[in-house]
Amino acid sequence: MITAPPAQIGASIDEIDTPALVVDLDAFERNIEKMAEYVAKTGVRLRAHAKTHKSSEVAKKQIAAGAIGQCVQKVGEAEALVQGGIRDVLVTNQIVGQEKLHRLARLAHQATIGLCFDDPLQVRAASEAARKEGVTIDGYVEIDTGMSRCGVKSGVIAAELANQIAQAKGLKLSGIQAYHGSAQHLPTAAERQAEIMKAIGLVKETQEALKKLGLEAPIVTGAGTGTFRIEAESGVYTELQAGSYAFMDVDYAVIKDERGNDYSEFEHSLFVLSTIMSVAGESWVVADAGLKSYSGEKGPPRVHKRPDLAVVSMSDEHGKISIAPGTERPKLGDKVLLIPGHCDPTINLHNWYVGIRNGRVEQIWEIDARGASR
């Protein structure tokens, strides 16, 4: 059962059924434009990450603004995007399992498909799937940049794996995946800078090792919303994978910029619209959005433009909101806009974006890769 959209185009904000995932279209478009202008200026390419937005509608808007394609984490996401018309998709992840690899290879008839590797067995399996399907998949060797998750060691070991990719039929050695996820949310700009500088060193070490083997891997892909300027200006990275920049969340709002101010490269454009459903409490009210409307693992959402209101506990379908003494109590039926703690898993809970401008619903986009984790 796909729930129907929570509003119709032309409706007022008050007419949107809640909880609903709402996009401030002006802020969203400014974010897209700001990043597009930046990459145009620096000469790196943007391949925005669809694990954030999960929607071929958003992908098309990023590509219309100059992004060269999309990144995904899963084959299911790639399928949704290709079905939605996207023609260049990089799986920034390892894919294990013959059935999954065949699904991915099939997409390569319609689109340029890239895939990351950190093990020779993965290379062999992807090569087999690509050969059976008669397609070529772009191969990326993933190096561990210091986040200690996936990726082989940089340098000689990475070059050896790259060589296996280069030799494998059905695969084409295309690049190095050097994403440093754990650097994105480090609290200070100096800490983020230090971590990415280390990653840049590891990429260079790998490039030298590749050169010794006579291998070319022209693309270096990585970077997120918290560090993209550092990679872009490294002279080493050629593609950025940022995704959150389109929407932002509390997790990015709390990190600091170079001057120690709140990180404000991009604007909050994503909200969970929620209705006050209980005002029986003395010092609190309860909103109708809980853990099934926003993810809670990075802490509670913030109430937009109401610093006097704080989400103090999250249940499945309730958000308890404390009210600062002496401030205006929300009334039953009032609406609040919640800024999610973490945008990616929040979006994955919803089937629709409701795009608003000047107080009206202007656009509705399906989240067609929602739940596509396989």
Next chain:
Amino acid sequence: MITAPPAQIGASIDEIDTPALVVDLDAFERNIEKMAEYVAKTGVRLRAHAKTHKSSEVAKKQIAAGAIGQCVQKVGEAEALVQGGIRDVLVTNQIVGQEKLHRLARLAHQATIGLCFDDPLQVRAASEAARKEGVTIDGYVEIDTGMSRCGVKSGVIAAELANQIAQAKGLKLSGIQAYHGSAQHLPTAAERQAEIMKAIGLVKETQEALKKLGLEAPIVTGAGTGTFRIEAESGVYTELQAGSYAFMDVDYAVIKDERGNDYSEFEHSLFVLSTIMSVAGESWVVADAGLKSYSGEKGPPRVHKRPDLAVVSMSDEHGKISIAPGTERPKLGDKVLLIPGHCDPTINLHNWYVGIRNGRVEQIWEIDARGASR
């Protein structure tokens, strides 16, 4: 886009595409049976909570075992259940908004529908919707049992609201909602006992106040998986709302029973099946299930029957698993069963349950109320 089921009936566990939400049918059926036997013995009724399972298939199994109906939190959940054939649904929550109330009232043509109130404005709005639709909705006055979320103060204030329900056309005063959610996961049995004893006192106070007004509210509904025996044996509660008992999760695994042992009333029957997708790390491996396959706000999942493996970090689509020194390293492609930190929001991420028995897929159930938060 609804993703296709991750397996076909008759497949082996190794053939299930991952990540997948898997139910051990033997353990699940033992949980259902154990609760059914308990309520039959004590004489209370079970109205199991569908906010946990989100599926009319599971609801039917609970009802076949003696449950009198289902609880839900949202109108959308009620719609899915009624469409799925359930004929008795209590919304254990407040519903605000005329459109939502009309949707709920329409369901009362096909099913017995109950609704909770903690404000006179809610009563007036629900009465209007029920009258317009020509139906009767069962009304429950919700009291704050000490969890400080929704609910009016017990006693005279609750009785006044109950009187308004009783007087309202289209509504029938049916009971008291006295659910104490925050008591469910208190670490010790003594703490849970103390909190529920307070709630029982508040119910009695409310019943006395109702009596003085000449009102009858025969149903007292509440209780969850952590405290259900206390409410059931109170002589005051008549209905239990437990939901997690069918599946369990880490959040319930870590509380203690009366003897200080791990809480083991029910068995873990719910898992996220995940594939090891990267083994490049020295002391860790990475599984293909992350925050889009299980909710993380109650901490990471546990690896079933592998105490030597621990999920140490959760990304969108990765679970990093550390390996205790000297134990067997999982290999690329190996499967692990993850016990979710919190079952309710985990289930809400998936479209299908894959029911397994004796190593084979025996049943596939749609999660037809997934995402039905409106």
